[in-house]
């Protein structure tokens with residue numbers, strides 16, 4: 001039964017679909033592990049193909065500082081960051097509370113005590129990120145996606161970078177142009193953007209200030 005604020009998609013605080021927990025065998029940071037996932041979160045049965053492309057493309061993360069997985073889901077990206085950089089603090093951020101519960105449990109299961117699962121508003125405003133890795137929620141629609149990126153990317157440290165994976169069919173190229181645009185009407189973020197990979201229908205963009 002639907003609760004009033006429940007919704008059938010995964011990018012909502014309380015997804016309507018059944019919270020049936022399951023164990024899934026995956027590879028995280030080169031380790032064969034079992035994680036907990038559930039209906040109502042993104043890609044609950046495997047590491048999403050776009051996420052795989054991102055994780056194969058990124059170099060190792062900075063060893064220290066604050067690192068961000070923007071839109072963490074059950075955690076493949078944030079867990080990779082946390083296990084690869086045990087001395088860094090990894091923020092795994094999502095609006096979906098089931099996803100936050102899962103990433104928290106998965107971090108405990110894998111011994112990633114440096115991962116902090118948080119709703120967006122729980123991350124202190126003065127935190128600056130040495131890197132952001134994200135398979136962003138393009139399905140929330142262009143205006144909401146632009147607002148999300150306009151909110152978080154300016155919080156990169158001066159020498160930080162962001163790595164975003166976006167489907168070619170889901171607007172990777174227009175997004176790249178928007179991120180880079182410094183049009184006087186403010187339509188764009190005026191950031192430096194490089195397409196660093198194109199594979200399996202996905203682009204990986206590296207963004208710097």
Ligand SMILES: C[S@@+](CC[C@H](N)C(=O)[O-])C[C@H]1O[C@@H](n2cnc3c(N)ncnc32)[C@H](O)[C@@H]1O
Nearest residue numbers: 010011042051071072073094095096135136137
């Ligand atoms: C494409 S999924 C990627 C999930 C996970 N990183 C993975 O690779 O499996 C995008 C995630 O962004 C989350 N999301 C949607 N809107 C958000 C927002 N405003 N702030 C943070 N996360 C959001 C969704 O709930 C979803 O978990």
